[in-house]
Amino acid sequence: MTQNHPKFRREPAEHRRDALVLATLALIAEQGVRGATVRAIADRANVSQGMIRYHFSSKEDLISAAYAHHMSHMTNLTAAPNVPDGASAKVRLAAFVEAGLTSPVVDPGSVSLWASFLNKVREDARMRQIHEQTYHDFRDRLEALIADALNEAKITTTPPQLRHLAIACNAVIDGLWMEGGALPSAFQPGELPEIGLQSVGAIIGVELQDTGSQ
Amino acid sequence: MTQNHPKFRREPAEHRRDALVLATLALIAEQGVRGATVRAIADRANVSQGMIRYHFSSKEDLISAAYAHHMSHMTNLTAAPNVPDGASAKVRLAAFVEAGLTSPVVDPGSVSLWASFLNKVREDARMRQIHEQTYHDFRDRLEALIADALNEAKITTTPPQLRHLAIACNAVIDGLWMEGGALPSAFQPGELPEIGLQSVGAIIGVELQDTGSQ
DNA sequence: TCCGTAACTATGCAAGCGTATAATTAAAAA
DNA sequence: TTTTTAATTATACGCTTGCATAGTTACGGA
Numbered sequence: 001m002t003q004n005h006p007k008f009r010r011e012p013a014e015h016r017r018d019a020l021v022l023a024t025l026a027l028i029a030e031q032g033v034r035g036a037t038v039r040a041i042a043d044r045a046n047v048s049q050g051m052i053r054y055h056f057s058s059k060e061d062l063i064s065a066a067y068a069h070h071m072s073h074m075t076n077l078t079a080a081p082n083v084p085d086g087a088s089a090k091v092r093l094a095a096f097v098e099a100g101l102t103s104p105v106v107d108p109g110s111v112s113l114w115a116s117f118l119n120k121v122r123e124d125a126r127m128r129q130i131h132e133q134t135y136h137d138f139r140d141r142l143e144a145l146i147a148d149a150l151n152e153a154k155i156t157t158t159p160p161q162l163r164h165l166a167i168a169c170n171a172v173i174d175g176l177w178m179e180g181g182a183l184p185s186a187f188q189p190g191e192l193p194e195i196g197l198q199s200v201g202a203i204i205g206v207e208l209q210d211t212g213s214q
Numbered sequence: 215m216t217q218n219h220p221k222f223r224r225e226p227a228e229h230r231r232d233a234l235v236l237a238t239l240a241l242i243a244e245q246g247v248r249g250a251t252v253r254a255i256a257d258r259a260n261v262s263q264g265m266i267r268y269h270f271s272s273k274e275d276l277i278s279a280a281y282a283h284h285m286s287h288m289t290n291l292t293a294a295p296n297v298p299d300g301a302s303a304k305v306r307l308a309a310f311v312e313a314g315l316t317s318p319v320v321d322p323g324s325v326s327l328w329a330s331f332l333n334k335v336r337e338d339a340r341m342r343q344i345h346e347q348t349y350h351d352f353r354d355r356l357e358a359l360i361a362d363a364l365n366e367a368k369i370t371t372t373p374p375q376l377r378h379l380a381i382a383c384n385a386v387i388d389g390l391w392m393e394g395g396a397l398p399s400a401f402q403p404g405e406l407p408e409i410g411l412q413s414v415g416a417i418i419g420v421e422l423q424d425t426g427s428q
Numbered sequence: 429t430c431c432g433t434a435a436c437t438a439t440g441c442a443a444g445c446g447t448a449t450a451a452t453t454a455a456a457a458a
Numbered sequence: 459t460t461t462t463t464a465a466t467t468a469t470a471c472g473c474t475t476g477c478a479t480a481g482t483t484a485c486g487g488a
Contacts, residue, residue: 010454010465032333033247038446048467052446055465059446108336115332118396119246122326135397167401168413171389172382178392179385182332183349187381199382202417224435224484252476262437266476269435273476 017055019045024066029109033116064126067117071134077105079141089148094208096145097200100173101180101193111181139170146204153206165204172199231269233259238280243323247330278340281331285348291319293355303362308422310359311414314387315394315407325395353384360418367420379418386413
């Protein structure tokens, strides 16, 4: 039996790193942190477990990379909804809120993933930095949208007021997202984005409507 | 050396269970789930590690008990603020919001604790039941306060509307609580309750004021 | 005062963990 | 082709984990 096929293939480092990160995220989402052992991760990525220490300096390092990947992915999903060119600020804000409160952003695995990471944020400085970075990134985008919407509605605000509005709206979105992911059966389909639009609208004083983009 | 003092004391089962639960909570709050090993827990509670399996059927069982304890504790802290008898519904609602957004409810350890448990909620049915129970309990109290405040302000709502308002206000509180705990340095003292009062007020359409009870 | 028993401790075990290291091998360079 | 080297696997080590089990001891009832 002459085996022609090689036992493994060499891949570019970045490709392997990505595969390991993706495997890590999938495992944590499905089984929680406990399920994400080096053996399970390597298995899921179809490599031997040595690859983790070859491509990352430690398992913690891989976890950090996975966290950064997941958070930026979620921010991107929320921040880049399908909105026509030249849409009004109000519509863009509404689309942002809706995108953050529907699938695939709202998802049990996604929330579980986020909660798993939150624990490590307290211990690990690198994780904390990623956390702060992502949080502020998300909130800044939201603040810019709110500023545009208020401007459009000819409502004037001071910077501190604007900041408070952004924090508040961010909290509503985060809270609804969390509850929707942690308790999927407690809400009807479409209920979360509806409540989100009403609440954000009430907070900033501009009525937001369903963009119908879902 | 005649040792008069006994090597250990016998305690009522409930007392020991409480001590183990408290030790578990303290450890998870300080060091995350990783730090809460049977040995560390027993050590903190000043008993041998066999006590965990003696008083609980497994470590998981202890964790569940700790979760239930923590959640009901937090709900009680939020729901029973120091408010004068015969206060208006508006004031009671404001006190509720404020209590949920100040120390000791807002606290890094508390959020870390909650996040640690959230992971287990997905896997374990018992944990899920505790989670749902606590969530609905908290939200129902909030909904009752909102109903009173609206009634007082002569604003009429339908039950579904009221439900939505409660979900939204709950989300703001949860979101702010979470961010305050996860990123303590990002907010000034008193900023969180202030934003909470403004937002909840805006959502239900009743202006809420600082109760000054802090 | 002396049992009886249930609360409690001490000790050990098997499994799983992250990590280290040496042996392989695919694939580019010569 | 042969050589080189870096990507990859294979294997093992030391440590920690939750759990089991046998032995010990406080303490109320006889």
